[in-house]
Amino acid sequence: RKEVEQDPGPFNVPEGATVAFNCTYSNSASQSFFWYRQDCRKEPKLLMSVYSSGNEDGRFTAQLNRASQYISLLIRDSKLSDSATYLCVVRDQAGTALIFGKGTTLSVSS
Amino acid sequence: EAGVTQFPSHSVIEKGQTVTLRCDPISGHDNLYWYRRVMGKEIKFLLHFVKESKQDESGMPNNRFLAERTGGTYSTLKVQPAELEDSGVYFCASSQEAGPGNTIYFGEGSWLTVV
Numbered sequence: 001r002k003e004v005e006q007d008p009g010p011f012n013v014p015e016g017a018t019v020a021f022n023c024t025y026s027n028s029a030s031q032s033f034f035w036y037r038q039d040c041r042k043e044p045k046l047l048m049s050v051y052s053s054g055n056e057d058g059r060f061t062a063q064l065n066r067a068s069q070y071i072s073l074l075i076r077d078s079k080l081s082d083s084a085t086y087l088c089v090v091r092d093q094a095g096t097a098l099i100f101g102k103g104t105t106l107s108v109s110s
Numbered sequence: 111e112a113g114v115t116q117f118p119s120h121s122v123i124e125k126g127q128t129v130t131l132r133c134d135p136i137s138g139h140d141n142l143y144w145y146r147r148v149m150g151k152e153i154k155f156l157l158h159f160v161k162e163s164k165q166d167e168s169g170m171p172n173n174r175f176l177a178e179r180t181g182g183t184y185s186t187l188k189v190q191p192a193e194l195e196d197s198g199v200y201f202c203a204s205s206q207e208a209g210p211g212n213t214i215y216f217g218e219g220s221w222l223t224v225v
Contacts, residue, residue, distance in 0.1 A: 004152070031210040032210040032211075042218060043114075043216035043217055043218045043219055044201070046213055087153070094166070096141075096158050096165065096166060096208050097155040097158065097166065097168075097169070098145075098153075098155065100145075100152045100153040100154070101152060102151070102152040103152070
């Protein structure tokens with residue numbers, strides 16, 4: 001079983017749509033949780049950290065369920081510029097190495 | 111402020127040759143990491159330096175890979191001899207502190223193709 005598993009994608013949505021990505025992680029001792037965004041042939045960039053209480057940053061809402069070992073990302077009112085690969089990332093027990101999912105590709109069309 | 115910079119951005123070498131990738135972390139970041147993504151796989155951790163010391167090298171695939179960070183500033187990752195399966199993108203990253211609360215910043219990667 002992979003340490004971090006994500007929806008396979010790709011997700012193809014029209015502008016203005018709401019899209020949700022899901023992710024599960026296997027190590028219950030994982031310390032912290034993130035969503036990264038990666039554009040084609042670019043580096044991963046931190047989109048947002050994910051907290052148990054849920055957190056929102058503009059059109060983006062992230063949620064963590066520790067009991068189910070489940071992480072989600074909701075994007076509302078999708079923009080063309082949201083097209084990218086979204087990586088679910090977990091920090092290991094020691095709190096240093098990042099463990100990545102394979103990513104889910106989002107394509108927003110006009 | 112300059113971000114994490116990597117060199118070369120692209121490299122094509124023949125199987126059996128040697129390649130050395132360089133990473134300059136963000137100034138003042140003691141923590142430096144190497145990650146890589148090979149075709150069809152997720153990004154995977156290779157190793158972690160704190161200043162010049164290897165803190166964790168559990169992700170290094172085999173002894174063909176050698177990472178150094180002499181002087182605790184820039185780092186190099188040497189692959190010798192390169193094999194076809196080493197093709198992929200090698201990301202360097204840095205952070206000011208280690209531990210859960212610290213953001214890790216990535217470079218744009220060094221794309222390696224072994225033919």
